Amino acid sequence: MGHVVIVGGGIVGLAVARELLARGSQVTVLEKETRWAAHQTGNNSNVVHAGLYYKPGSFKAKMSVAGNQSIVEYARANGVPVEVCGKLVVATADEELPRLRVLAERAEANGVPAKMIDPAEAREYEPEVACVAALRVESTGIIDFPGICGALVRELTEKGADLRLSTMAKAIRPGRGGGVEIATGTEVLRADALVNCAGLHSDRVARLAGLTPSAQIVPFRGEYYELKPERRHLVRGLIYPVPDPTLPFLGVHLTRMLDGSVHAGPNAVLALRREGYRWRDVSPRDLAETARFSGAWRLARKYGRTGVDEVLRSLSRKRFAASLARLVPAVGPDDLVRCNAGVRAQALLPDGSLVDDFLIETAPGQVHVLNAPSPAATSALEIAKYVADRVAEAK
Known part of the structure; x- marks a missing residue:
């Protein structure tokens, strides 16, 4: 046109x-x-991303499964670093097993190559991981976006x-x-x-x-740590928790990057400006716009306790490390160094539901x-x- x-x-x-x-x-x-x-x-x-989390038939499911292939092909054709390394989604307690099985069923429905494995098999991929079961997803990768x-x-x-x-x-x-x-x-x-x-x-x-x-867009900041170089050996690839379906984000996870560094995160806190990568990044205009939006208040009422937990984890390296230690028990607060943050542009409806x-x-x-x-x-x-x-x- x-x-x-x-x-x-x-x-x-x-x-x-x-x-x-x-x-x-x-x-x-x-x-x-x-x-x-x-x-x-x-x-x-x-x-x-492989496309296993998303509702079958949704845009996210269809486009991420197809995109998983097309973006890797584009990277390889244009000399952009990419590695299809796979990942583990790990259940760390028995009560998470039903959710892990649902995730495996969703992966199958979306055409994502994934299989349930036991703790011994999981440790063949990640020797330091703690789990009662895991989902191995082969098509997840790391790329230089x-x-x-x-x-x-x-x-x-x-x-x-x-x-x-x-x-x-x-x-x-x-x-x-x-x-x-x-x-x-x-x-x-x-x-x-x-x-x-x-x-x-x-x-x-x-x-x-x-x-x-x-x-309306409501910005959420995702904060990351990385493992100190001498502790990078604790993670070989990508380790994710089983997501809570009642919450909008995936939870903190561990990701080995293309340069060998291991990133940990992100959490999810309300950013105080649309491009608020730090707590001190504050925009009165952006805050006022969020405060005037009824959906933001309804979201806060629905996820108030979760929001408080995320803020506390943002302010405490010890809490952040404890979340990671559920996946890899050897990770402690002294192993973490704060690194970059990102801001997610999340669309929110007036009824307080996340799009x-x-x-x-x-x-x-x-x-x-x-x-x-x-x-x-x-x-x-x-x-x-x-x-x-x-x-x-x-x-």
Whole structure:
């Protein structure tokens, strides 16, 4: 469809640009930061997810299973580091076994290669792990997602895309003769269609474009530690807990990175600004926006105790280490060094429920990706196909 302007230069925005370019569109990508992949893409765990957690038939299930293959193939074709190492999801107590079996059934339903194993088999993969049973998932991997973005940028540049850093969409309005106009502060771009991949600001960009989005972004910070170099031998690959289905996040886990370091985390605390990577990152505007949103208060009432526990774990290395020691008992507080944090753009509904699936809404000449947290990076090339289809329809 003619000229398409994409707002947001993370992995989803760049993947959408690549797909649209391949379909014959002229593409402009606007990124407000001075570099690509500056936020969610550049501050995540770099895990290629297998797709076992998600409801069968959902966007997340279908796109992550397909994306698990397509993103690995893209990495290998473009010289981006990737390792398909597999992972263990471990039950550390008998009461977790039914949930682990449900997870195994979901993996089978989603077409994810996984098998139940006993503690002795689990220790063949991870000698230091403690469990009563585990699920071995073969297709999980580790990848350099910023490297993927670098490859996408090179490909887009070679094929003639207009890529603009330090360029914010400040106003959006219908074009006088159709299409859409985007003001950047220095010029007005005229396009046939707009795609919003703005991540942490996706709801704001939607409102800027005249849409009333069904959900609002609430930012959650995920904080990480890493094991000291002399303790990295405790973890060979990826070790995850059995997730609690009543909670929205997966829980702290251990991940061996491509460089051999072992990351531990993340927890999940409310960020005090949309790009709040530290406790001292506070935005009165962002806080006021969250405080005015009824869904945030309903979420707080529902998960109040969990939220308190997450904050306490954020403030206490001892508590953080205790969570990890359930998986690998040899891990202690003195083994941990604080490292980077990420912020998850989580869409929240007015009734206080977290949007569980990818959320993409359309208007004439517009496509808005309003909820694309993990596993969006894994699924980026698949999300791009879906969005490109919607662009073709959104006339």
